[in-house]
Amino acid sequence: MDNVNLLSPSVLCFVGDAVYGLCVRTALAEINRPSGELHRLSVKLVNAVAQAKAYKLIEPFLSEEEITIFKRGRNFHTNSSPKNASKGDYHIATGLECLFGHLYLSGKNERVNELFNLIWQSSNIYEE
16 A cells, blocks of 8 residues: 555554454464354454453554554544443553554565464463
């Protein structure tokens, strides 16, 4: 995409939500369980509370530019209200989605994978 920086945070979050969800589903596919169980596990990982925790894991590894992108998403005012999450967690999750959307649309798929792998390695999904 020519200039991702001109896109609104809502567009970046829209794309980032899909990118993050695909990362989770791809990682879960490797554990080769029935699809119903995989869906249950993905719901456990793709929600505001889990994504807020995920951001806290990767925050020390982010560049200044990435933190700025995250903040654009976190500070973006949405008409949505969180279900089963605090407003704080919801905004952090929105920032994480914005970051993943920006990286993906910028063609930085290796960075998307690097950050997601940090999250995945820290997930307790195998303790199911």
